[in-house]
Structures are given as C-alpha cells and as structure tokens.
Amino acid sequence: xxxxxxxxxxxxxxxxxxxxxxxxGLDRKTVRTCIKRGLEPPVSAPRPPRDPITAPWQDYxxxxxxxxxxxxxxxxLREIRDLGYTGGYTAVKAYVRSVRPSASPAFxxxxxxxxxxxxxxxxxxxxxxxxxxxxxxxVV
Numbered sequence: 001x002x003x004x005x006x007x008x009x010x011x012x013x014x015x016x017x018x019x020x021x022x023x024x025g026l027d028r029k030t031v032r033t034c035i036k037r038g039l040e041p042p043v044s045a046p047r048p049p050r051d052p053i054t055a056p057w058q059d060y061x062x063x064x065x066x067x068x069x070x071x072x073x074x075x076x077l078r079e080i081r082d083l084g085y086t087g088g089y090t091a092v093k094a095y096v097r098s099v100r101p102s103a104s105p106a107f108x109x110x111x112x113x114x115x116x117x118x119x120x121x122x123x124x125x126x127x128x129x130x131x132x133x134x135x136x137x138x139v140v
Contacts, residue, residue, distance in 0.1 A: 007034045053087035054080075054095045061092070062099055069101055 003024060010020045017035075021028045054061070057080045064071055064079070073093040077085070080092070127137045 004034050004039065007031055008038065011035050052095065053091050054085075057083065057085055058095065058099075061095060065096065065100055073097075 003026070007020055007024060007026075010023065015023075017028050017031050020026075021031045024031065052058075060080065060083070061076055064076060073089065073096040076096060077089050077092045085092075126140045128140050129135070129137050
C-alpha cells in the first residue's frame with residue numbers, strides 16, 4: 001500500500017511513468033497499472049474449476065474398489081499407469097480416499113455382571129516414598 005501511495009503522489013506531481021518507474025524500481029507496466037487502479041485493492045476472479053487428472057480413470061478405480069476394497073492407492077496407481085495415466089500418486093490417493101467405502105467400526109460387545117460377581121484390576125508399578133523411611137523409594 002505504501003508503494004501505491006508513493007506512485008500516486010509522484011504521478012500527481014507530474015512525473016512521467018518512466019521517471020516514477022526509475023525512482024521506485026518497478027516496471028513501467030506495474031506503475032501504469034497502479035495509477036489506473038488507484039487505491040482500490042486488486043480484484044482477481046476465481047479460477048474456473050478443472051476436471052481432476054484422474055477423471056478418465058475414475059470409473060475404473062471405483063469398479064476396482066467395489067470389487068476389492070482392500071486395494072491400496074499405490075496398487076491402483078500401477079494399474080492405471082499401465083492404462084496410460086500420467087499423473088501422480090497424490091491425485092490417485094485423494095480420489096481413492098474419497099471413494100473407498102468406509103470401514104465400519106468394530107463392534108465391541110460389553111458384558112455386565114451383577115455386583116460382587118466380578119472384579120477387575122489394572123496392574124501398574126509406582127515408586128513412592130513413605131514417611132516411615134524418608135529418602136527410600138519403594139515400588140508399590
């Protein structure tokens with residue numbers, strides 16, 4: 001913002017584009033753009049979405065994952081490279097992650113017993129210093 005203000009100030013003083021460019025160390029086209037735009041921030045249009053590089057092979061990848069869900073992205077990459085794929089591993093990995101059927105969490109069956117029928121103990125070793133023997137640690 002400081003450069004833009006300085007360019008606009010030099011332009012108001014009547015300096016030419018070339019003179020402003022020499023003073024600021026910027027290109028003449030950059031100076032011209034700054035003068036034309038003024039103090040408004042640059043507006044850039046959002047890029048149009050592109051088809052992913054994996055688009056021609058997505059049907060094949062989806063079918064292979066439905067047939068064998070355990071296939072890794074590296075294995076699928078080798079398979080589609082044989083079919084002419086020229087992209088990278090990361091694109092295949094991202095697509096496989098989005099398509100792969102999610103593994104259902106393992107069901108953990110809990111069992112309850114009446115009070116007093118079962119005891120559970122977690123074994124651990126602790127070092128503690130007792131007051132009857134100061135300075136001596138015991139494993140409890």
